Amino acid sequence: MFKNLFLGAVASLFMVSSAMADYTLIVPQAPGKGTSVWGGIIAKNLSKFLDEPVVIRHIPGARDIPGFNKFHNDLRTDDKTIMVAHGGNGVSYLLDKVDYNYFDYELIGSMNNDIVLGKHRGSDPKSGNWKIAGGSGFEPDGAAVAMLLCGPQGSGTVAEYLACWRKRASWINGVSGGEKRLGFVNKEFDVARESPAAWLKFYKDLNSNELWFTHGILDLENKVQMADPNFPGTQFEDKYKELWGEYPKGDLYNAYKLTRNWRDAIQKSLWVNKGNPNTEKLRTALAKMIADPESSAEIKKLAGDYPWITDGPALLAILKSLITEKALKDAVKWNQEAYGFPSVFKPELLK
Amino acid sequence: MFDYVLWAMLGTLYGMLVGIIPIAGVTTALITVFSMGSYFMADPYVGLVFLTAIVASCASADSYTSILTGIPGASTTAACVIDGYPMAKKGQAARAMGIAIADSTFNGVLYAVLAFMLLPYYGKIIVLFGRPEFLGFMMMALACVGFVASKSVFASIIAIAFGLFLGFIGQDSVGNARFAFGWEYLENGVGMIVLLSGLFGIPELLDGFRQGKTAAPPGAFNNYWQQLFQGFNDVRTHWRDMMRGGFIGFVTGLLPGVGGAVGDFLAYGATKAAHKEEQEIPFGEGNPIGLLGCEGANNAQKVSSMIPAVLFAIPAAPFAAMVMAICMYFGMEIGRPSLLTDTNFTTSIAFGYIFGTIGVALLSIFLYKWIIKILEVPYWIYATVIIGVIVYANMQYTGGWEDLALLGVLSAIGCVLKYFKISRPAILVAYVVAFKIDEYFVATLQLYGYKQWKPGWESMVDFRWFELFNIYNHPLFLLSLVISLGIIINSIVRKDRGLDYT
Numbered sequence: 001m002f003k004n005l006f007l008g009a010v011a012s013l014f015m016v017s018s019a020m021a022d023y024t025l026i027v028p029q030a031p032g033k034g035t036s037v038w039g040g041i042i043a044k045n046l047s048k049f050l051d052e053p054v055v056i057r058h059i060p061g062a063r064d065i066p067g068f069n070k071f072h073n074d075l076r077t078d079d080k081t082i083m084v085a086h087g088g089n090g091v092s093y094l095l096d097k098v099d100y101n102y103f104d105y106e107l108i109g110s111m112n113n114d115i116v117l118g119k120h121r122g123s124d125p126k127s128g129n130w131k132i133a134g135g136s137g138f139e140p141d142g143a144a145v146a147m148l149l150c151g152p153q154g155s156g157t158v159a160e161y162l163a164c165w166r167k168r169a170s171w172i173n174g175v176s177g178g179e180k181r182l183g184f185v186n187k188e189f190d191v192a193r194e195s196p197a198a199w200l201k202f203y204k205d206l207n208s209n210e211l212w213f214t215h216g217i218l219d220l221e222n223k224v225q226m227a228d229p230n231f232p233g234t235q236f237e238d239k240y241k242e243l244w245g246e247y248p249k250g251d252l253y254n255a256y257k258l259t260r261n262w263r264d265a266i267q268k269s270l271w272v273n274k275g276n277p278n279t280e281k282l283r284t285a286l287a288k289m290i291a292d293p294e295s296s297a298e299i300k301k302l303a304g305d306y307p308w309i310t311d312g313p314a315l316l317a318i319l320k321s322l323i324t325e326k327a328l329k330d331a332v333k334w335n336q337e338a339y340g341f342p343s344v345f346k347p348e349l350l351k
Numbered sequence: 352m353f354d355y356v357l358w359a360m361l362g363t364l365y366g367m368l369v370g371i372i373p374i375a376g377v378t379t380a381l382i383t384v385f386s387m388g389s390y391f392m393a394d395p396y397v398g399l400v401f402l403t404a405i406v407a408s409c410a411s412a413d414s415y416t417s418i419l420t421g422i423p424g425a426s427t428t429a430a431c432v433i434d435g436y437p438m439a440k441k442g443q444a445a446r447a448m449g450i451a452i453a454d455s456t457f458n459g460v461l462y463a464v465l466a467f468m469l470l471p472y473y474g475k476i477i478v479l480f481g482r483p484e485f486l487g488f489m490m491m492a493l494a495c496v497g498f499v500a501s502k503s504v505f506a507s508i509i510a511i512a513f514g515l516f517l518g519f520i521g522q523d524s525v526g527n528a529r530f531a532f533g534w535e536y537l538e539n540g541v542g543m544i545v546l547l548s549g550l551f552g553i554p555e556l557l558d559g560f561r562q563g564k565t566a567a568p569p570g571a572f573n574n575y576w577q578q579l580f581q582g583f584n585d586v587r588t589h590w591r592d593m594m595r596g597g598f599i600g601f602v603t604g605l606l607p608g609v610g611g612a613v614g615d616f617l618a619y620g621a622t623k624a625a626h627k628e629e630q631e632i633p634f635g636e637g638n639p640i641g642l643l644g645c646e647g648a649n650n651a652q653k654v655s656s657m658i659p660a661v662l663f664a665i666p667a668a669p670f671a672a673m674v675m676a677i678c679m680y681f682g683m684e685i686g687r688p689s690l691l692t693d694t695n696f697t698t699s700i701a702f703g704y705i706f707g708t709i710g711v712a713l714l715s716i717f718l719y720k721w722i723i724k725i726l727e728v729p730y731w732i733y734a735t736v737i738i739g740v741i742v743y744a745n746m747q748y749t750g751g752w753e754d755l756a757l758l759g760v761l762s763a764i765g766c767v768l769k770y771f772k773i774s775r776p777a778i779l780v781a782y783v784v785a786f787k788i789d790e791y792f793v794a795t796l797q798l799y800g801y802k803q804w805k806p807g808w809e810s811m812v813d814f815r816w817f818e819l820f821n822i823y824n825h826p827l828f829l830l831s832l833v834i835s836l837g838i839i840i841n842s843i844v845r846k847d848r849g850l851d852y853t
Contacts, residue, residue, distance in 0.1 A: 031382045032676035040385065040680060059749050062522055062538035069535075070751075131798060136526055172797045174524025174790045175482075178659070186478035188798060298392075302679060340525040 022052040023080045023282075025270075028067025028089065030060040034195070035086040038268050038303055042084070045295035049285040054082075063136045064088055065098055072100040076273035082108065082282065083271040087263035088137035094262055094328065095139070095335055095343040102319075105271040106279045107312025109286045111303055112217045113267030114228045116199040117141060118184075118192035119212040125149050125243060129168060130190040133175040133183055139335055140215065140260035141193050142171060144236050146338065147248050147256070148213070156250015158330045162337050171339055184209070196230055196304035213239040218265040220309055223318055225261070230305055255330035258322045265315060268303060283310060323349050354397050359703055362404025363710035369405075370412025370711075371722060373552060373737055375744060376425030377409045377653070379544075381673035385680070395683040396695050400703035402674050403657075407463075407707025410653045411455040414646055415715060418447045419722075420737070422552040425543070427649045429779050430615035432551070434634065434641030441637050445575045448719055449582015450643045452712050457586070458597030458647030459708035463654045465601070467701045473605070473658050479827070480606065482798055486791035487831025488606060492613040493784045494838040495620035496777045506773045514778035517541050518785020524793045536753040541761075545748070546782060548741045549761020554769045556734045557762075575720045585639045592622050592644040600648025604655030616780045618648035624841065654704055661700070 023046075027039040039056055047054040059067030064086065071083045083105070092098055119125075125148050134142055150164035175183060181202060183189040192209060194202065203209055216235040219226040227235045240248045248256075270286070272279055289295045290308050300306075309315050328345060335343035369380035381402065391398025413424035418435030431451065438447040496511050520530045521540030531537035586593055596618035603614030622644025623634050632638045653670070660671040683696075745758045768775055820829065 031385055032673045037676050037679050057750070059751075060539060061535065061749070062528075062540075063526060066535055066539070066749075070749075133794075170797055172794050174793050176790060182477065182659075183481070186481060188481045342525065342527050 023047070023050060023054040023082060024078075025054060025056050025082050025084050026067060026071045026075060027056055027058050027084045028061065028064040028086075029058065031058055035064075035084060035268065038299075039084040041298055041302055042270070042289075045289050045292070045298065046282075046285055048295070049288040049292070050281070063092060063096070065092055065096065069099040072104070076105070079272075079276050079278050081272070085266060085269050085271060087113070087267040090262040090266045091137060091139055091259055094259065094323070094346075094349065095332060095341070097344055097346075102266075102271070102316060104274055106274055106276060107310070107315060108270035108272060108279070108282045109290075110266045110269035110309045110315065111299075111306050112220075112309050113264055113303065113306050114196055114214050114217050114230075115141060115264065116194050116196050116214050116231065116234075117145065117212045118194070118199065118203060118209045119190060120187065121208055121210045123190060126151070128190075129170060131170045131172060131188065132191045133172045133180040133189045133193075134339055135173065135175070135180075136341075137263065138193060139331070139339070139341075140256050140263060142339060143252055143256040143259070143334060144213065144215070145169065145191060147252060148236075148240060148243060151244040152246060152248075153250070156248075156252060158252050158255065158333050158337075161250075161252045162334070165338050173340060196228070196306075197302060200304075215260050215264055217306065218261055218309075218315075218318065220311065220314055220318070225257075251326065251330045252334060254324075254327045255334055258327045259331055261322055262319055265309065265319065286310065325350055354394065355400050355699070355702065356706075358397050358401040359404045359706040360710065362401040362703065363408040363707045363714070366405035366408030366410075366707060367412040367711050367714055370409040370424060371416050372740055373416055373420050373422040373424060375740070376413050376427070377406050377670040378425070378673055379744065380405050380409045381670060381677060385673075385677055391681040395678070395681050396699040398681045399678065399683060399696070399699040400706075402677060403700050403703030404707035404710070406653055406657075406670060406674065407459060407650070407704045408711035410650055411452075411459065411708065411711045412715065414451050414455060414649055415448055415719060415722075418451055418642070419444055421555045422737070423547050425547070427615055427652065429547070429551070429776055430619040430645040431642055431649070433619065433645075433776055434636070434638045435646075437635070437637030438639065438642065443578060443637065445578030445719075446582040446585070446639070447642060448715070449579040450585050450639055451582075451646050452579075452715050453583045453586040454593050454596070454643050454647040455650045456708055456712040457593065458600070459650035459654065460705055462597060462601045462651035463701055463704045463708065466654045466658055467697055470658060470662070470697065474662055477605070477659065481825075482791050482794040483825045483828040484831070485606065486788065486795050487825075487828040487835070489613075489784050489788045489791055490835045491831050491838065492617055493781065493788065494835040494842075495617050496780045503772075506771065507777060510768075510774045510777040511781045513773075514781025515785045517546065517778065518782040519789065521786075524790065534753075536749075536751075536757070540786070541757070541782075542748060545745050545754070545757050545761060546779070548745055549758055550765040550768065550775045550778060552741050553738070553758070553762035554765040556738055557766060558769065559730055559734055579716065582639075586643055589640055589643055592625070592640055593647055595621055595625070596644045597647040597651040600651035601655045603648070604652035605658060613780075613783060614648045614652040615645050616776070619645040620838070624838075650708065657700065657704075 025039050025043050027036050029036045036056075036058065043054040043056050059070050061067055061069075068083060068085060068089050071081065075081045076083070089100075090102075093100065093102060130145070130149060132142065132145060146161050146165045146169065149168045150161055153160040153164055172189070175189075180189065181192070181194075184192040191212070192199075192203065196214075199211070211231065211234055213236045214228045214231045214234045216225045216228050216237075218224075225235070225237075227233065227238070237247055240246075270282075272282065286308075287310070325347075328349060332343045332345045335341040365384070366377075366380055369375050369383070370377075384402075384405070391401070410427070414428045414431050414435075417423045417428040417432050419439050421432055421436035421439075423429040423432055435447045435451065438444070496507075496514075516530065518541075520537055521528075522531075522538055523529045528538045599618040599621055600614040603617060619641065622641060625644075626634075626640060630638055630640070634641045656671045657674070660675050742755070742758070745754050748754045765775065768778070
């Protein structure tokens with residue numbers, strides 16, 4: 001009886017919460033993962049300014065693609081369904097077979113974010129074979145590391161960098177989340193790769209490492225990449241020049257810019273279907289949430305102090321401008337040959 | 352202080368309630384309180400007490416229900432089903448409960464204290480472990496399949512191969528679909544809940560219908576107190592087995608990413624290996640020593656799994672990842688070595704865990720007298736409700752038809768396996784270690800064996816095996832391989848090889 005009462009209570013709670021649920025955030029991950037936690041905090045804070053409950057629906061799947069596909073194929077016509085996407089979804093849009101298409105949606109808001117790369121203190125990028133634990137979403141990080149390890153290579157083609165990469169780096173696939181961190185601490189791996197908040201959280205107590213470089217963030221107004229205000233003087237291009245005496249250039253660099261911006265400018269973003277009648281209402285609520293000190297502090301604590309982008313058309317126009325046939329093909333080639341990823345060239349992205 | 356005690360009590364009660372539900376384990380309990388995270392922002396330490404009390408009490412209650420129903424609440428309680436459930440079926444449910452309560456409580460408290468004493472030294476020890484060492488440990492776990500395999504060598508090979516196959520379903524290390532048969536849903540792998548439901552839950556319940564089961568076997572709930580104390584006495588008599596199990600679970604939990612069912616099955620295997628003498632009741636048929644040898648491993652493993660999560664943000668098991676996520680939600684920054692200097696943090700975890708472990712034991716002693724009566728409920732009601740819970744739990748994954756389709760397929764396979772007496776625990780062990788073995792094997796080869804930069808065919812033959820097998824470089828890896836080999840040989844040559852169970 002005790003058990004049945006409990007089950008009844010659980011079932012009732014579920015039904016009540018389902019009935020009350022108004023807006024639904026689709027999170028393409030299982031509970032507990034990074035974007036999922038971020039989505040939970042957004043749902044809680046956004047509901048305060050929408051005056052309606054916002055609930056989370058988790059649709060996990062391989063590389064977080066099936067949840068976004070389901071939103072695109074089945075759920076987006078619901079006016080109260082919002083997609084929570086992350087940077088990995090942006091890279092997958094470029095390089096994997098996916099159903100979803102950012103140009104079919106309206107942007108509610110995107111946290112313009114960054115990724116931090118660290119190395120062991122005093123290690124010299126110009127020497128040795130570097131061991132790097134990689135994975136899905138690490139594409140631009142690996143390309144940046146390759147350029148830093150190899151320096152200027154002829155005319156900077158992907159083939160030239162691949163030849164150097166094979167000598168200078170070992171890319172270790174399939175090492176799961178936190179184990180990459182342990183592998184870095186015990187010096188099995190030479191590079192640490194973290195979100196800014198995680199970097200500050202996990203590495204600030206360790207003396208044996210140093211921040212190597214960051215990617216910077218997108219300056220939407222001037223349409224350029226600018227230094228990360230949280231880590232001044234660490235941007236990849238500047239670190240490259242410091243090491244090699246000139247700024248990076250060439251095909252791999254263009255491919256790097258393409259994947260970097262498609263990942264980081266939409267690192268944590270909210271989307272609804274194009275023509276959704278609630279778009280303006282959601283944007284207004286998001287603006288209030290961003291302006292609210294309490295909500296803003298909570299979000300910053302989790303994801304770092306980064307600006308929001310709310311001008312969807314301007315953002316997508318910049319991202320679209322980076323997609324050229326050459327850059328896309330080079331990104332695919334780099335992914336396939338440097339990492340072994342099953343990336344595909346998608347000519348439809350050039351239309 | 353009042354807040355701490357109150358939330359420890361609430362956590363204990365809630366963890367116990369979820370633990371009672373078949374299939375729902377610690378991870379499920381934590382998922383359902385995720386949204387409560389913001390409540391603890393004012394005092395995150397209270398939240399920590401609440402979470403650790405849930406983990407402790409749910410881990411224990413999970414085992415108790417698994418023993419009564421034969422349906423593992425989580426992979427970590429699957430080993431205790433092997434002898435615990437047959438005991439319950441033979442009318443010794445309360446004795447099995449007595450063993451489980453005493454074992455869980457003793458190991459839970461002992462290793463909670465040890466874990467917090469070890470915290471300052473863990474960081475120095477764990478850096479000795481690299482990919483090869485973790486690979487060696489997983490090989491040892493896989494070798495232990497032999498202890499829970501069937502008597503038939505052929506059936507055992509089928510079980511191990513099938514378990515490995517299930518574990519490999521999903522994607523390989525670079526993201527290529529593997530054994531997904533073009534079904535995108537399968538590219539994320541086969542989840543633990545659907546696997547436990549399909550292989551154990553549904554077949555056991557359907558078998559009950561097939562047998563025309565109406566209620567519990569005679570004596571299932573008679574002499575509750577007498578049986579309970581008999582169970583306590585079993586633990587006292589066989590304290591070495593209990594201690595061994597707890598120790599193995601504790602060590603397993605300390606290894607980042609290993610955790611899970613591995614510790615319990617290693618403990619079960621070690622118990623079986625330590626008792627080569629003729630047993631009055633064979634292992635797998637309700638031998639109390641089999642139960643007490645592995646039961647406490649679950650609790651010891653739960654507490655030690657917290658250490659890599661706390662210090663390095665490396666969850667050793669899914670529940671530890673949930674604890675980390677909820678802590679992030681209420682602003683507690685887990686995963687920093689500097690937490691060691693925060694005495695409030697360590698005492699909150701220790702208090703919550705020990706309170707939950709002892710609390711659920713006391714509650715269980717008095718409440719299970721009634722909970723055990725679920726065996727008395729008319730079978731069709733009992734089984735229908737449990738099937739409903741299982742279906743509901745599985746639908747929480749994506750909410751799509753695919754959840755039910757996979758449950759249906761695995762349930763059908765589970766029934767076939769049960770009919771042909773192919774060891775489902777062996778499948779579970781192989782499934783659990785498959786993915787990790789793959790991960791560590793690939794990483795070990797890439798790091799120590801395979802020179803990436805040699806072009807063409809040269810790279811295929813250029814392995815630096817000497818570096819990997821050099822005892823000075825990786826002594827723990829070599830030791831693990833030798834032990835694994837010993838376990839395999841022992842499994843093959845011993846007379847009482849395998850278990851005759853379904």
